[in-house]
Amino acid sequence: MEWQQLAYFRKVAQVQHFTRAAEALYISQPALSRSIARLEKKLGVPLFERNGRNVRLNRYGQMFLTKVEEALLLIEEGKQEIHDMIQPNRGQISLSFLHTLGSHLVPELIGEYRKTFPDVTFQLFQNTADILIEQLTTGDVDLCLTSKPVERVGFSWEELFSEQLYIIVPKSHRLAEKGAIELAEIAEDPFIGFKEGVGLRTITDQLCQKAGFTPNLTFEGQEVSTVNGLVSAGLGVSLIPDRKGLDETEVSKLKVLDLECTRSIGVAWVEDRYKPQVVEQFQTFIVHFFKSYQVINSLHR
Template identity: 40%
Template sequence: MDFNSLQYFVLVAKYENMSRAAEVLHITQPALSKSISLLEENLGVTLFDRNGRSIKLNRYGRFFLERAESMLKDYEMAREDLLNLVSPGQGVVSIGFMHTLGLEVIPQLMAAVQKDYPQLKVQLTQSNSSTILHKLEVGELDLCLISSLDTHKDLIWVKLWEEELFLIVPENHNLALKEQVNLKDFAKEPFISIKKGNTLRKSVDDLYKQEGYLLNVAFEGEEVHTIAGLVESGLGVSLIPYIKGLEQYKIRLLKVNAANCKREIGLAYISNHFKSAATKLLEEYIYEYFRK
């Protein structure tokens, strides 16, 4: 059994179509069929059910597919680690982050990474907190920058910094001229909220509950600029961190007199997932970057 035969098998299993797999692999169909047959011969078991020209992965094939994918992944990880041993700072790392970090934090961080490690490739995924967390858990991401959350035994979250949450109101709101407000001053007003599944929503929900209130949600949005636009239109108030670009809206940012009116941002990873040398390098770089 060779490395190519594993790659060929995984692709044929994906398409369950020998012609399509041969086309993607840029080899002839007879050569691919022969490779699969030799693999089955070496394993001593048939991996596909064949009916004329059609093939379908059988239960032995499904069993072997999981192992084959794992072996290929281990090979790629080992190859990447060897590259890093020979040339430190090379490799690929996938990192997820929340929408609110995309305007300043991530661009500045990536500029610093590129300057110090020009050969390191970073794949970025921007989405809401729940989507990022799911991608992290299933292994699609190596690291993610996310608000504090309820961790489980395999999820590690390390705090990097915290952000104050400000009350935003339209410029003509009755609270607009105040420098500081209490939560009770606006707790019953229509609230423009980030959708559930975002850790900012959880932070706000928790704050309201601690003060003995429930959110009076009028509208929900996907990201902070949408929230600011809805507040500007007089549809409600909201609690958000300061981000670049809020100056374009006719709103006022007010400090809230509440100890927990903030959110914490940290780096998260899954403890029992493999970490390549490149991932470890970027992880330590991020810790040091935010310490400074």
């Protein structure tokens, strides 16, 4: 059963005449008759009472027309939704990102974008790096913002910016007034880290390994704000990126002297997968936005 057959059936039901229906559909009358005959054969029942070229729906046809009207309406709605989704000034974008980007970076990014494109809508997903890539693989999202190059065949990853990681300690900590320390100086301290699968967990473990120790994990979180709060409460130390809006009244932020403590954030996508124009446009906007973000950050350092 084909969509075209259903549209032909509806037109014949509306005008109750094969010749006039064929003219309205811009096809020959014999072609229309054959199409309706194939549909009736497929269904196993006649749909019309015929009187020459004039026809009227029988009880099977009346029931079927109700369903066909509903189906064709849904198809038209679907076509319109697809049309809207691929329009550069409308449509919908599905974006996933790391938990640590959700406090202000992603809201700022989307806020700036919608100043120019207010009719574009977003589906947003926060998750760990592994799950972000899985969502991208399955096609659940168009783009994802993640902290490590995506080393999979068919995937691309473009760096957007690099951010400094700082040691944070409670104000009462023995190192709080130093301003900068070597990472190994906190080797014996209770360490508040991030859960397995969170990009910062992998980076932290690697940095501590380079410094010659394994962090003494006492708490694990997903959000930078949560980790910062636990440090503020005097429950340990941590290594986090600088974040706007974090409460620093009870913590001291220390630079790392002996290691390059940074992480790169980039945008990832599947190379050969179709991207609607609205997604292409947003991806270009992301790159320009974070170039400006880097410039502004460098001016304030």
